[in-house]
Amino acid sequence: MKSLTTFYLSRVIGKKVYNTNGNFVGTVKDLLVDSAYLSQTSERPLVNGIKIKCNGQFAFYSFQYFKVDKVNGKMKITCDQLVELSPESIENDLHLASVVLDKQIVDLNGRKLVRVNDIRLATIANGTFAVAVDIGIEGLLRRIGIAKPIKRTLSRFHVNIPAKFILWEDVEAIDFSNLNIKLSKSHSKLQTLHPSDLADIMEDLGRKASEEMFLSLDEEKAADVLEELEPDVQIHLIESLSVEKAADILEKMPADEITDILNSLEDEKAELLLNEMEKKTSQEVRELLVYPENSVGSIMATEYMSFSKDITVNEILNELRDKKPEAATLYNLFVTDEKDELIATFSLRDMVVSSPETKVSEIMQPSPIFLRDDEEIDEIAELVSKYNMLAIPVVDNDDILQGVVVIDDVIEDLINKRRTNK
Secondary structure (H helix, E strand, O other): OOOOOEEEHHHHOOOEEEEOOOOEEEEEEEEEEOHHHHHOOOOOOEEEEEEEEEOOEEEEEEHHHEEEEEEOOEEEEEEOOOOEOOHHHHHHOEEHHHHHOOOEEEEOOOOEEEEOOEEEEEEEOOEEEEEEEEOOHHHHHHHOOOHHHHHHHHHOOOOOOOOOEEEHHHEEEOOOOOOOOOHHHHOHHHHHOOHHHHHHHHHHOOHHHHHHHHHHOOHHHHHHHHHHOOHHHHHHHHHHOOHHHHHHHHOOOOHHHHHHHHHOOOHHHHHHHHHHOOHHHHHHHHHHHOOOOOEHHHHOEOOOOEEOOOOEHHHHHHHHHHHOOOHHHHOOEEEEOOOOEEEEEEOHHHHHOOOOOOEHHHHOEEOOOOEEOOOEHHHHHHHHHHHOOOEEEEEOOOOEEEEEEEHHHHHHHHHHHHHHHO
16 A cells, blocks of 8 residues: 555656665656556546666566655655566556656646646555646646745745646547557547537647547547638648548538538549549539639538428428438528529528418518629628628529528638738
8 A cells, every 4th residue: 555645756757666675676767557547437547557677677567566655755665576567558558757748638628738747646545546637837847856946935925836737537638649549539538529629729739649639539520620620730631531531521511611621632632532422412512613712602501491481380390300400501491482492581580489380481581682602702791790690592593592601601701811811
């Protein structure tokens, strides 16, 4: 049983270890924690092993027989017996000093990348566990051995160095690629973050780490994140994937978003991806690809819902429950005739406050505001602002409904223009 309740990794690395007879065993080089926590069977990893250097040779032992004490203010490490770890344990366990220390991790609560300056460990009856990572300045000062004198000096001026810890269960490692660890498990917590936060984190990562993080996401999440990434990162990630994998992820995105990405790829690569996609998606994207840049058609979404004026509210609700459309699709609902010509619009609010037997013809707004697909997009923002619209229908020159421009795309277009003009 370890006598010291809590201690820092930096305080034991480099310490000399002695056996119960006072004989020198070696110097601590690392601590190994159980990789089983990656499968979420345990929130905090158990310290399984210790890496010792003696006479120029490294050896790995079970941590079960080691004891960490504090004697006269100094750390002391002793061991009862040396039990060597199996090769499987050495290979699969997480090496805290060499793999985690100084690496970037994801603070799941802060939704950002942070650097690990130290690791706090705690000993309880059933073992020693890594309980938190230190990302504060104090951790850095501790590493170079000047935390205490600096704190003493600053205390004379009533200045404190704030500690900054993140509990182990609130972090996600992103740079464990040099270990034989199943990344799909180690990155499972990332699935809980909002796609925009994940995109911000991935844009701050190096290319290799961002590729690994992207690959660890399921295809639905990967598609959501891809939509939020900057164009250069989107292209890099798509090009890093196999054609089959890239096509599977792209298929889960709206056709207009796929079109934006394919427009930035080499023609040959874009064609390979189109050929790999399902026929319906591929056809929708090919139709959008023919629109000139800066035209309304180039940014419109082809996912929309239109109904006959004779259908009832109850029938529409049943169809919505069946198809489960994205939220943006419900910004505005459209009414078309038998030729698919746009004749009116109605809102979700109009429908919800109406009785189930109400027909669309009773709640629709005729003479709708619309855009032509070959119009230039420069005037869209003014139109959206003037009529307070969240979505504008798009028709061709025969008044056939082709798609919808949602406010999200308008804002994205404005942001891109501002960046370009800087």
